[in-house]
Amino acid sequence: MSEAAIPDPAAPLTPSGNLRRRQLVSRLAELAATAAAVIAVAALAIVIYTVVARGAGAIDLDFIFTGYPTGVGPMLLGTIVIALVATLMAMPVGVLIALFLTEYAGSRASGPLRLTLDLLNGLPSIILGLFVFALLVDHKQQSGFAGAVALAIIELPLIARGSQEVLMLVPQGLREASDALGVARWRSVLTVVLPTALGGIVTATVLAVARAAGETAPLILATSVFDPKGFSVNPFEAMPNVPVWIYKLSEEGNPEGFTEAWGMSLLLVSFILFASLGARALLARSKRKLSS
Amino acid sequence: MSTVSPTAAAQVSGRGRRMSPLRKRLDLVGDRVLFGVCTLAALLAAAIIVLVGYQIVHGASAAISKFGFAFVYETTWQPNFGVFGAGSLLFGTAVTSAFALLLGAPIAIAIGLFLTLLAPRGVRSVVGPLVELLAAIPSVILGFWGLLVLGPFVQAYVEPTLHNTLGFLPIFGTPETTGLSVFTASLILTLMVIPIIASISRDLFQSVPAELQDGARALGATRWEVVRGVVLPTTSSGVVAACLLGLGRALGEAIAVSQVIGAGSELQSSLFRSGDTLASRIALQFPGALTELHKASLFYCGVILLVIGLASNLIAQAIGRRFSYQGATAR
Numbered sequence: 001m002s003e004a005a006i007p008d009p010a011a012p013l014t015p016s017g018n019l020r021r022r023q024l025v026s027r028l029a030e031l032a033a034t035a036a037a038v039i040a041v042a043a044l045a046i047v048i049y050t051v052v053a054r055g056a057g058a059i060d061l062d063f064i065f066t067g068y069p070t071g072v073g074p075m076l077l078g079t080i081v082i083a084l085v086a087t088l089m090a091m092p093v094g095v096l097i098a099l100f101l102t103e104y105a106g107s108r109a110s111g112p113l114r115l116t117l118d119l120l121n122g123l124p125s126i127i128l129g130l131f132v133f134a135l136l137v138d139h140k141q142q143s144g145f146a147g148a149v150a151l152a153i154i155e156l157p158l159i160a161r162g163s164q165e166v167l168m169l170v171p172q173g174l175r176e177a178s179d180a181l182g183v184a185r186w187r188s189v190l191t192v193v194l195p196t197a198l199g200g201i202v203t204a205t206v207l208a209v210a211r212a213a214g215e216t217a218p219l220i221l222a223t224s225v226f227d228p229k230g231f232s233v234n235p236f237e238a239m240p241n242v243p244v245w246i247y248k249l250s251e252e253g254n255p256e257g258f259t260e261a262w263g264m265s266l267l268l269v270s271f272i273l274f275a276s277l278g279a280r281a282l283l284a285r286s287k288r289k290l291s292s
Numbered sequence: 293m294s295t296v297s298p299t300a301a302a303q304v305s306g307r308g309r310r311m312s313p314l315r316k317r318l319d320l321v322g323d324r325v326l327f328g329v330c331t332l333a334a335l336l337a338a339a340i341i342v343l344v345g346y347q348i349v350h351g352a353s354a355a356i357s358k359f360g361f362a363f364v365y366e367t368t369w370q371p372n373f374g375v376f377g378a379g380s381l382l383f384g385t386a387v388t389s390a391f392a393l394l395l396g397a398p399i400a401i402a403i404g405l406f407l408t409l410l411a412p413r414g415v416r417s418v419v420g421p422l423v424e425l426l427a428a429i430p431s432v433i434l435g436f437w438g439l440l441v442l443g444p445f446v447q448a449y450v451e452p453t454l455h456n457t458l459g460f461l462p463i464f465g466t467p468e469t470t471g472l473s474v475f476t477a478s479l480i481l482t483l484m485v486i487p488i489i490a491s492i493s494r495d496l497f498q499s500v501p502a503e504l505q506d507g508a509r510a511l512g513a514t515r516w517e518v519v520r521g522v523v524l525p526t527t528s529s530g531v532v533a534a535c536l537l538g539l540g541r542a543l544g545e546a547i548a549v550s551q552v553i554g555a556g557s558e559l560q561s562s563l564f565r566s567g568d569t570l571a572s573r574i575a576l577q578f579p580g581a582l583t584e585l586h587k588a589s590l591f592y593c594g595v596i597l598l599v600i601g602l603a604s605n606l607i608a609q610a611i612g613r614r615f616s617y618q619g620a621t622a623r
Binding site: 022023025026028029030032033034035036037039040041043044046047048050051092093096097099100101103104105109112113115116117118119120122123124125126127128129130131133134135138153156157160184185186187189190210211213214215216217220221224225243246247250251258261262265268269272273276277280 | 319320322323325326327329330331332333334336337338340341343344347348350351398399400402403405406407409410411419421422423425426428429430431432433434435436437439440441483486487490514515516517519537540541543544545546547551571574575578579590591594597598601602605606609
């Protein structure tokens with residue numbers, strides 16, 4: 001037994017050597033992970049700050065309610081109409097697909113269908129633009145309807161998957177109780193299952209609309225040659241819309257146009273942020289209610 | 293049918309009696325109709341995919357028969373002479389997506405780790421949704437921001453710094469004067485890729501059994517060693533799938549890229565020069581395309597994009613499915 005082997009009992013308990021290095025590495029990794037989160041949140045904050053700071057000055061009543069060059073009313077109206085038409089097409093189909101997945105499909109049918117929905121969700125939006133161009137615009141004319149079809153395809157998988165998640169949370173006991181009372185399947189689906197899940201389905205739809213409202217790529221091919229002065233609610237002609245107008249103004253490189261584009265960006269971003277934040281909160285609430 | 297009077301119906305459906313035949317028949321029809329309509333909706337989803345594929349290939353048929361497979365690697369793109377080749381676009385797509393993934397994936401995975409292992413509950417419930425909101429910002433606005441804010445910043449500070457310190461590497465060549473470059477486009481794509489990978493990997497990391505992590509901690513592993521030894525190995529294939537989904541997003545982004553990439557059409561080794569991708573070329577040139585061949589060539593770009601996009605998605609799904617299957621059996 002040599003003297004050196006006995007540690008000094010009064011020495012403070014700090015790690016040394018290998019352990020110290022390992023703890024340092026761990027500490028650095030923690031710092032790096034935190035930094036990554038800070039980077040992402042900072043990027044979001046900078047983008048939103050820029051949009052608010054540069055766009056707020058452009059917005060007043062004239063900006064919202066009059067046409068070009070004083071305002072962007074036609075674009076706002078057009079985007080609302082296009083999104084509305086798209087949702088009217090996508091929502092019924094999406095909910096029916098969700099019903100098929102939860103009420104009818106066995107595991108053999110639901111696997112491929114889910115894969116189809118995922119692939120649909122992964123399609124680049126410019127491809128959908130080419131698709132509606134070939135289907136509805138080529139040799140005819142541009143139309144808000146063509147744009148709405150593309151947006152509906154974007155919304156479809158989102159609505160279907162969102163509704164499916166909520167429908168799966170509807171307690172099996174409700175369906176069984178309905179069956180036990182001798183209620184036909186379709187009646188119990190329409191009067192028991194769907195009403196229970198309605199809140200969740202609506203919020204899933206709102207999320208899908210928030211995603212589709214800012215899509216630009218398909219609209220550039222479907223409805224980009226329009227008159228920015230005229231209010232139009234006819235979806236069978238080219239309709240003014242916000243995303244394409246922002247895109248055009250950004251390509252033009254004219255400072256006044258930039259201000260206008262920032263103003264529209266602010267309107268669009270605030271709609272999307274409020275809709276998706278609100279819908280998320282509601283969705284979480286209705287899921288909690290269903291699963292408790 | 294019309295002969296059933298209200299009183300008769302009331303009698304038949306009276307207490308203790310069997311269900312009226314009318315109602316029974318209605319239920320039979322109703323069941324079939326609802327099932328049929330749901331099946332039709334499901335088939336419609338599959339039909340859309342097929343129809344999209346058909347229309348894109350059909351639109352490209354003129355270019356396919358004229359240029360054949362050589363279109364994929366030829367680099368000349370001269371609409372005025374009717375000569376088209378997507379080689380440089382494919383190159384630009386590969387470079388921007390790869391760069392975005394190289395930069396974005398580590399950050400996103402780190403965010404996933406931060407959210408599952410480090411952040412206190414309060415921070416987690418704020419930062420998680422904020423990162424996902426990054427995905428909700430429309431690409432046209434992100435591109436517009438990139439054009440007016442990020443581009444000039446990158447051009448003034450980032451590119452000169454990188455060029456002066458790492459300029460011996462050909463990818464950090466002399467900066468251009470506009471800030472519109474492959475580099476800026478990659479940065480914008482990075483911002484789009486991060487939320488996708490981050491939210492998927494967060495869900496993956498949450499699924500790692502707590503017993504495994506506790507076991508490692510009990511053996512004296514540090515937090516980082518738990519991540520390296522337990523969390524990442526058990527989720528690695530899922531993380532790869534998440535990266536592939538992010539890649540699919542980056543490949544197909546047209547608008548934001550077309551706003552900041554500067555629409556060059558030569559093969560460049562430097563990231564600081566302008567370039568173009570398949571998707572952004574379609575967005576930039578399609579509205580002004582005059583000849584049918586030009587349009588067909590842009591459709592051909594769409595075919596390439598569709599094939600790559602579907603492939604990366606399918607591979608990601610296959611990996612993800614295998615992963616979840618393994619996870620299910622392990623439990």
